[in-house]
Amino acid sequence: xxxxxxxxxxxxxxxxxxxxxxxxxxxxxxxxxxxxxxxxxxxxxxxxxxxxxxxxxxxxxxxxxxxxxxxxxxxxxxxxxxxxxxxxxxxxxxxxxxxxxxxxxxxxxxxxxxxxxxxxxxxxxxxxxxxxxxxxxxxxxxxxxxxxxxxxxxxxxxxxxxxxxxxxxxxxxxxxxxxxxxxxxxxxxxxxxxxxxxxxxxxxxxxxxxxxxxxxxxxxxxxxxxxxxxxxxxxxxxxxxxxxxxxxxxxxxxxxxxxxxxxxxxxxxxxxxxxxxxxxxxxxxxxxxxxxxxxxxxxxxxxxxxxxxxxxxxxxxxxxxxxxxxxxxxxxxxxxxxxxxxxxxxxxxxxxxxxxxxxxxxxxxxxxxxxxxxxxxxxxxxxxxxxxxxxxxxxxxxxxxxxxxxxxxxxxxxxxxxxxxxxxxxxxxxxxxxxxxxxxxxxxxxxxxxxxxxxxxxxxxxxxxxxxxxxxxxxxx
Numbered sequence: 488x489x490x491x492x493x494x495x496x497x498x499x500x501x502x503x504x505x506x507x508x509x510x511x512x513x514x515x516x517x518x519x520x521x522x523x524x525x526x527x528x529x530x531x532x533x534x535x536x537x538x539x540x541x542x543x544x545x546x547x548x549x550x551x552x553x554x555x556x557x558x559x560x561x562x563x564x565x566x567x568x569x570x571x572x573x574x575x576x577x578x579x580x581x582x583x584x585x586x587x588x589x590x591x592x593x594x595x596x597x598x599x600x601x602x603x604x605x606x607x608x609x610x611x612x613x614x615x616x617x618x619x620x621x622x623x624x625x626x627x628x629x630x631x632x633x634x635x636x637x638x639x640x641x642x643x644x645x646x647x648x649x650x651x652x653x654x655x656x657x658x659x660x661x662x663x664x665x666x667x668x669x670x671x672x673x674x675x676x677x678x679x680x681x682x683x684x685x686x687x688x689x690x691x692x693x694x695x696x697x698x699x700x701x702x703x704x705x706x707x708x709x710x711x712x713x714x715x716x717x718x719x720x721x722x723x724x725x726x727x728x729x730x731x732x733x734x735x736x737x738x739x740x741x742x743x744x745x746x747x748x749x750x751x752x753x754x755x756x757x758x759x760x761x762x763x764x765x766x767x768x769x770x771x772x773x774x775x776x777x778x779x780x781x782x783x784x785x786x787x788x789x790x791x792x793x794x795x796x797x798x799x800x801x802x803x804x805x806x807x808x809x810x811x812x813x814x815x816x817x818x819x820x821x822x823x824x825x826x827x828x829x830x831x832x833x834x835x836x837x838x839x840x841x842x843x844x845x846x847x848x849x850x851x852x853x854x855x856x857x858x859x860x861x862x863x864x865x866x867x868x869x870x871x872x873x874x875x876x877x878x879x880x881x882x883x884x885x886x887x888x889x890x891x892x893x894x895x896x897x898x899x900x901x902x903x904x905x906x907x908x909x910x911x912x913x914x915x916x917x918x919x920x921x922x923x924x925x926x927x928x929x930x931x932x933x934x935x936x937x938x939x940x941x942x943x944x945x946x947x948x949x950x951x952x953x954x955x956x957x958x959x960x961x962x963x964x
Contacts, residue, residue: 526672614642616694689715722941727888809863
């Protein structure tokens with residue numbers, strides 16, 4: 488059967504078509520990549536300070552569009568319109584930070600302090616060439632900025648492939664870049680089927696692939712990249728099953744509020760959403776009722792309305808997968824208990840993308856809901872008797888993106904030492920104290936195990952998008 492030639496975005500809350508895009512042929516896609524390759528050779532010649540100046544103009548151009556973004560994004564992927572402004576702010580903050588460190592991160596590394604007489608040595612950071620960025624739908628602006636802008640500032644060309652769920656985000660991103668002065672062939676948006684995505688990842692003129700998405704999707708992209716001619720780098724930001732641990736001295740009111748938001752914001756559709764919580768037995772009975780009462784206050788409904796703070800998940804298929812995970816955990820054999828009555832959320836009707844938020848207790852690691860990514864408004868809470876048990880359970884996961892510990896380290900030196908042990912022993916890319924579900928652009932964003940490999944943000948994000956070229960000079964006298 489022939490592959491479809493178009494993709495159509497379905498609005499999650501209405502289940503109606505929103506926008507359709509046409510796929511290129513393989514020859515058309517090759518021509519796009521070849522134009523990127525040619526344009527990159529000229530773009531890299533522009534002095535770094537001038538590329539950085541274009542980057543700041545891009546921020547100004549995007550700000551002019553900012554008022555149009557919230558409703559447009561809500562219609563594409565379903566996040567409440569009242570919550571989209573935060574993504575826009577984060578997008579601009581990350582762009583500003585990565586531009587602020589670009590010169591120090593990309594300038595030549597001098598070794599003159601250790602050079603011997605008659606020698607000069609230094610290390611250049613040179614662009615890779617064409618970078619294929621495959622972006623997700625859940626935070627399309629926030630995730631894309633991590634790779635697209637640094638890649639361009641470093642002197643690369645970018646071929647940006649957005650999710651079929653959020654095609655307009657990439658087009659708006661590219662428009663702001665070209666209006667700021669980035670040549671059109673240095674930033675190109677392509678809408679691709681899975682087969683064409685694999686073709687692009689394997690293309691010999693693509694030099695690096697940055698992918699954010701599911702573990703199966705990442706595996707497919709990596710296999711395609713490896714199967715192609717030559718050798719290219721692949722950065723993979725994949726899933727998470729991020730844990731939180733509440734120690735006995737945690738401020739419960741503060742901790743509950745933060746962990747509810749960390750689990751349910753964006754309907755739990757975040758790679759670093761809190762999906763499992765371990766609570767010390769001494770505070771478990773106080774923690775759980777507070778948590779449940781706050782979750783009950785969510786307003787699930789039409790995401791275009793200003794008072795809605797919990798929207799649909801991305802699709803009916805996603806809703807059904809999430810609901811099955813909950814149902815399987817709550818069977819008589821498994822024994823989990825659901826604490827949120829679904830009738831509190833009448834919008835969560837069968838056959839829709841609306842999923843009622845749910846809190847599960849009496850959970851354990853034999854259940855998929857505690858081991859595999861849910862990517863929905865569901866969290867499991869498990870009682871533990873010690874730091875050691877919590878640490879063991881937090882690491883008992885195929886994922887390792889972020890983890891958080893909640894304790895009064897400021898007032899209690901013992902708690903600070905306990906947190907430092909978690910920092911050393913947690914198998915994860917980021918460890919939080921008393922916060923969660925947050926990316927600081929000054930810190931490297933990375934994961935271990937099935938959460939992927941590679942780095943974005945921070946100065947190390949530029950290292951992934953460049954290669955080192957050593958220059959070793961013997962000065963003849």
